[in-house]
Amino acid sequence: MIPVAKPLIGEEEIKEVEKVLKSGFIAQGPKVAEFEEAFASYVGVKHAIAVSSGTTALHLSLLSAGVKKDDEVITTPFSFAATGNCALYIGAKPVFVDINPKTFNMDPELIKEAITKKTKAILPVHLYGQPAQMERINEIAREHDLVVIEDAAQAHGAMIKDKMVGSIGDMACFSFYPTKNMTTSEGGMITTNNSQMADMARILRAHGEKERYQHVVLGYNFRMTDISASIGLVQLKKLDGFNKKRIENAEYLTEHINEISGIEPPYISPEVKHVFHQYTVRVKEGKRDNLMEYLNQEGVGTGIHYPIPIYKQKLYQDMGYDDNCPETENAASEVLSIPVHPDLSIEELEKIVISLEAASDKVF
Incomplete structure (x- = not known):
């Protein structure tokens, strides 16, 4: 059987994992920081925050962008369930608009009629690796003072003109699940140029700690391990x-x-x-x-x-x-x-x- 998807793991990844295992830094540590820096540079943004999955990246992005209970998040119904579920996690409501039948991505011309006083964010998906119509989506968002969070789980390296996916919205979320264009086994990444949102995402992924044992908000254990990051560093080069x-x-x-x-x-x-x-x-x-x-x-x-x-x-x-x-x-x-x-x-x-x-x- 020719598989529909297949992770490509080589000797380089295996050797890097072995180094991490021998180093003693197997949870979040220096390799995660190195991977974040490399991924931010690749995408062309100031900040990259490594997390445990693409789903947790979506969850933390909404929280970091200020989406709260009873807010509305406009998104597509033609995606993996996590795209809608991430709004439910925080008590917000996903509001679905139909797709463009050619691209399978959310139709920007249907967004305006879905906007209400409760709308806080637009969450477009770059489905199958094809970028959504971000220029029009950003334009609508600016008109209505909305946050744009890209679901780039399937679009590592995709571009619109000379802009890399993940650098176009206010925040973006990537998945490194084994079937994706690159993998860390499990894992995800948030990218942004907004320092305030980046700082909040870092706090939220680590139990709400701003400093060791100082919990300033209700946070989560959504961290990536150095084991995963070591795989990601090799995969990013490939x-x-x-x-x-x-x-x-x-x-x-x-x-x-x-x-x-x-x-x-x-x-x-x-x-x-x-x-x-x-x-x-x-x-x-x-x-x-x-x-x-x-x-x-x-x-x-x-x-x-x-x-x-x-x-x-x-x-x-x-x-x-x-x-x-x-x-x-x-x-x-x-x-x-x-x-x-x-x-x-x-x-x-x-x-x-x-x-x-x-x-x-x-x-x-």
Whole structure:
């Protein structure tokens, strides 16, 4: 089976982990600080705060930005559940707006009508590695005095013109889960140019301590370990190479998928660098599940990201959500992710294409 995602861990990462284990600094220590400095430099921001996951990065960012109980956070329903759940953690309310059917990202033109007196923040997601329309989102945020927090969990190294994702909003959140474009095993990162927000995030991740045993706010244990940071430092050096291979693989797939009826390859917005965390096609005529089953039988791994809009999850249904986002629901019934990770060989890419071509006769 060709996996739909695959972490690439080499001898360099193993050696660095071994050094940390022998050093005695295995919790948050000098390697975390080094990783933060390197990641901030890569993204082009003043501050990077390493945390235990992408989810905790989202949670702390909202708190650090001043989002409170009963505030509203505008976001997309077409994402992993953590994007909405992070608002619930602090008693705020996620408010969902529909997506652009081409990019799968939140449609900025629907944001204004979702803004109320309770709105505090906009949380766009750079889904699959394609940047959201940040220029328009920031413009709307400035008009209404709102905070913008980028969910960049799937977009390490993605760019809009000459700006790196993670440096465009007030804050941004990255995930280093094993399937992401780079990994630390588990882990996350907050990036920002706002020193006040950065300071609060650092306090909140460590039990609310401003100084040792001086707890100034209710905080959490959301710290990254030096073990994870040592992996991240090596992976960060490899990230551009990983992304280059992802983009090349995506170009190969698109070139061949364009000739297959019933399957629509990903759209890439002008002036962006899409880093293809996922290569996600749309499958027409209600044949998505049939195609997925056929590809799996042929040894080609697949994934559905995401089959259920967040507001249709039982948690949200029990809370009374009855949203109607037709583009999101259409996408949820049609999207299928196929392998694009940087470890694919040309033989595996050819096998994926051959299987898709055969499916055009047998499935459609």
